[in-house]
Amino acid sequence: MTRARNALIDLSSTSYYHLIARCVRRAFLCGQDAYTGKNFDHRRIWLVERMKLLSSVFAIDIAAYAIMSNHYHLVVKVNRQQALSWSDNEVIARWYKLYKGSPVIDRQLNGDALSEAEQLLVSELVEKWRSRLYDISWFMKNLNEFIAREANKEDDCTGKYWEGRYKSQALLDETALLSCMAYVDLNPIRAKVANNLEDSDFTSIQERIKHLQNAKAKAKKSNQNNKTSHQTKQPNSLKPFGAREHENTLPFSLLDYLELVDWTGRHVHRKKRGYIPKNIPNILVSLRIEETVWLDRALSFGSDYGNFAGSQTVLRAHAAKNDMNWYKGVG
Structure with missing residues (x-):
């Protein structure tokens, strides 16, 4: 059953949301179209540049993204208090x-x-x-309308470009946020268009890795002795990782997250070349998440949850708050 948008986005419950939009036409959003022989990779650049521009204007931070051939994923945080302070x-x-x-x-x-x-x-x-300016619907409307206009102009046609209104998932707790971000960052791995995180083009994790590598190279070139200096250097256009005690950051360490997603990605293809570490990443230990539970959530996030994602306890509480008996993901 379709729910009203104001019932799906409740900033009093969470400020984090997973957003998905998909093309309606046969023509690709981006990538190589085997049917026409055309390549639309440049449209990925349109999308990434536009969403970053919008993030700099709206009080909405980008935590993760993945641009696929006919759809894209975003994980965002809405900063309502920031907008109210302007x-x-x-x-x-x-x-x-x-x-x-x-x-x-x-x-x-x-x-x-x-x-x-x-x-x-x-x-x-x-x-x-x-x-x-802190409304997700206005953010997505601007983003999708801009891409639709540019694509229609390039294709010399008119009409509907997107499948329908964007889909949203409220991420109700830290585990839901973490598993959703990993799910988004691992999209190219699951789709078998990349074999490792560094080659996962047009994803937030590739951008974070490249930025970290460049920061480490610059630090080495300038003979900096501070071993943690590169950890604080993260892309300005993405919401930074930090810790629970750091304001306006994701409540995890960047290096812990990279280790976790890499470890999770090695379980996507069982025959993937390379060594799968037996030790569980520290971040799972600190959050007290069992290995099997994490892998199940991260690798099947898209099918396990509906409009809301979180632990069974959180989902039941949120359902009761909205006078619902049940949300997908409980039971």
């Missing part, structure tokens, strides 16, 4: 980076005197724009 001028400046704005606000920016009624209208518009 001044009116900052809200206006951010909105004008994407939209035309309003004549009355244009007049205010030009220094014109406004009547009391016009000043009230300005305040109402600013608050409306502020709420939209």
